[in-house]
Amino acid sequence: MTSIDDFARDLDWNLLKIFHEIVQAGGVTKATDRILLKQSAISLALQRLEGRIGTVLCRRGSAGFELTAEGILLAELCAPMMRAVREIPSLASESSTEIHGNLSIGLISNFVSGALDIAIALFHTRFPNVELVVSTMASAHVAGSVMRSEIDIGVAPSRIMRPELRYRFLSNELHRPYCGIHHRLFGEKFDDPLALADERFILTGSDEPDELRAFRLQYGLGQKISAVSEHLEEARRFALLGIGLCFLPESYASADEANRRLWPLLPRQMAPSVGVYVIDKPSFPELARRDRLREDFIACLS
Incomplete structure (x- = not known):
């Protein structure tokens, strides 16, 4: 020995x-x-x-x-x-024809994706006895949580890709600067981001995607700050109150834009685009059953 x-x-x-x-x-x-x-x-x-x-x-x-x-x-x-x-209790009670257990998914807050919604619904139809545990977290923490096996699947932007993880492109998320109906720029349109450099912005702190941060720094946006919130819901709330401009995902702000509560200040073709990925850590031989659930969920995205 x-x-x-x-x-x-x-x-x-x-x-x-x-x-x-x-x-x-x-x-x-x-x-x-x-x-x-x-x-x-x-x-x-x-x-x-x-x-x-x-x-x-x-x-x-x-x-x-x-x-x-x-x-x-x-x-x-x-x-x-x-x-x-x-997993031992569920393994002991599992019949040969039923799959039990849980699959944990960590994703950025208020992410809107039809493909992800369809995948979740399809997975539940195929595996009704598997519990989906979904949590929201800062985008900077998602890959690390997958790496530490705290979650099975992550959904987040990822500019730097770790070689130990697997990344599957899901969608591009367009971020546009918005203002609320009470802001003096509501209804205005700008073709040059530099025109907004003197405006006060609501920032999302450490949860801001790298691509968006690079865009802001390139045009000097956000040098004047009216509020900071790590939570997208609160950043949106501040924008609705008219206390500053705020970059928000277009899909997240679309309902408020349709109801004329938020107004986009830059055209879509000028807004920064952020790639969002499905992230997982493959090949756990000691957790083959969990591997199967993870692979089945990813297959539902196809």
Whole structure:
């Protein structure tokens, strides 16, 4: 028997579970509510795991909780293991003709896509006993969540593509600058983005797509800021109130535009286009059943 076999046999696997919960909670203190253990017991378990592996997994201090490089690697290994354990009850009760389980999808907020809607409906028709768990998240976090196996499928813009992940183009999302009916520019049309450089803008912060940010910087848009919100719904709310201009996905703003509550200030051919992708992490031999669900969902997009 090799030393690797000895390690797997002798390791207290509960330590991996506790470490996974620490990572999910974002720190030792926050993990107490998730696993109902005292902070001292959680800290001791973390120390035991670090001692068994022989490396520091995280740093704690005034700057907060942060995983080391080794901690990040272990967290990425633990996530699919915990997912596999959670599937045991449904696997045990599953008949040969029925597929149970869940498929988690993380996507950018307020994304409008007929192709995605059809795929979800078709998948549910084919697999009525599979639970779809859908969550919205910042576009910058989607690929990382897929990488860590926190979600099965991601839907988000992605200018930089990781070689470990698979990207399937879904659609282009056109972003146009809008103003509300109470704004003095409502009803105006501009052919040059530079004409809007002196206007105040509502920005979406870190969730702004790279292509849109590059477009703004090219024309000096958003140097004057009236509001910032990470949530598209709130950015839209501010635009409707007339406190500034706001870049919004055309598909998301179309209903307000039709009802003359929002007005697009630039023509479509001048607006930046953002590619949106379906992202997944293929080839998990230990999770073959989940692989099948993921592949079946992606097939529904065809």
